[in-house]
Amino acid sequence: MVTTVVLVRHGETEWNRLGRIQGHADSNLTPIGIRQARAIGEMLGGQTFDHMVSSDLGRALHTARLIAPNIGQKVHLEPRFRERGFGIAEGKTYAQIDQEFPEMFSRMRDTDPEYAAPGGESRRQFHDRICSVMDDYADRHRGMSLLVVTHGGVLAAMYRRLMRLPIASPHKIEIPNAGYNCLCHEADTWRIQTWGDVTHLTQRTDSEGI
Numbered sequence: 001m002v003t004t005v006v007l008v009r010h011g012e013t014e015w016n017r018l019g020r021i022q023g024h025a026d027s028n029l030t031p032i033g034i035r036q037a038r039a040i041g042e043m044l045g046g047q048t049f050d051h052m053v054s055s056d057l058g059r060a061l062h063t064a065r066l067i068a069p070n071i072g073q074k075v076h077l078e079p080r081f082r083e084r085g086f087g088i089a090e091g092k093t094y095a096q097i098d099q100e101f102p103e104m105f106s107r108m109r110d111t112d113p114e115y116a117a118p119g120g121e122s123r124r125q126f127h128d129r130i131c132s133v134m135d136d137y138a139d140r141h142r143g144m145s146l147l148v149v150t151h152g153g154v155l156a157a158m159y160r161r162l163m164r165l166p167i168a169s170p171h172k173i174e175i176p177n178a179g180y181n182c183l184c185h186e187a188d189t190w191r192i193q194t195w196g197d198v199t200h201l202t203q204r205t206d207s208e209g210i
Contacts, residue, residue, distance in 0.1 A: 001143035003185040004193075005134070006044070007158070008149050010055075010063040011036040012177045019093050021105075022151075023086035023120065026058040033059075036178035036201055037066035043180065043200035045070035050144035053137070055081040055151060063178070064149040071147065080133035083151035087120030106170055113168040127167045130157040138185040155181060162190050176201070 011033030015022050029037065044067060052073035054064035064075045089097050089104065097105055103115040104123075116122040121129070137146060152175045159165070159173050162183070180197040183190055 001186070003138045003142055004145045005138065005183045005185065006047075006049070006145070006147045007155055007181040007183065008040060008044075008063070008067070008147070009152050009155055009175055009177055009179060009181075010059040010149060011066075013059050015091075016177065020091055021086050021089060021094065021097060022059070023083055023090040024057065025090040029059060029062050033063075033177060034066065037063040039200045039203070040178045040180060041067035041070040044147065047071070048145060049073055049147045051141055052076065052147045052149075053078045053081065054149040055079070055083070055154075057082055057151070060149050060151060067147075067149065073147070075149075078133065078148075080129060081148060081150045081154060084123070084126040084153045085119070085121045087117040089117045089120060107172075108170055110166075110168045110170070123167055126153065127157050127160070130154050131161055134158060134183075134190075138190075158183065158190070159192075159195070162192055 011029045013022065013027045013029055013033055015027035017030060049071050052064065052068060052071065053076045054060050056077040056079045068075050089101050101117050103112040104117050105111060111123065113124040114122050116125065155175045156173050160167055165171050174196045176196055176198050178201060180194060180200065182194040184193050
């Protein structure tokens with residue numbers, strides 16, 4: 001049986017606009033982020049889902065609650081779908097993190113997959129958490145269609161897994177806010193059906209100025 005999992009990153013937040021790492025900390029959706037959430041909600045209204053789950057962080061939950069009326073599902077919270085925890089580095093810009101915690105995160109070079117800032121998760125811990133929760137949900141909902149509202153790091157972890165990319169190496173992965181990403185699980189194997197589709201946002205751009 002094929003299990004279909006649609007993954008949606010939350011809408012744009014204030015810290016997204018400022019280039020700050022959010023992690024387990026939070027910032028509000030911007031007006032654009034709210035319109036993005038409504039746009040993908042309207043698009044998803046044309047599909048049928050058996051279950052809807054969201055990270056319990058505010059930005060994901062706000063996005064999920066804007067989507068839910070379109071698909072007629074209750075939002076179930078799952079803390080395991082949270083973004084990676086960056087501990088004391090949360091709220092800092094990427095430039096600040098690269099200077100203060102160079103082994104934790106980099107877009108330019110390999111980083112130590114075992115390193116975690118105080119109070120945070122290592123890249124390997126985060127990767128293992130996401131792989132575990134995705135496999136768990138696929139096993140518990142065999143043959144069903146799931147909608148998961150989550151975070152950019154979660155999507156990146158699954159992309160690395162499916163594309164067999166080293167978790168310590170930099171790799172540009174397109175993960176737009178409120179993008180449509182569809183994965184299929186069958187016979188203990190994941191595959192990507194659709195990645196980073198933002199057609200619904202482009203259509204809204206024409207009419208509402210996203």
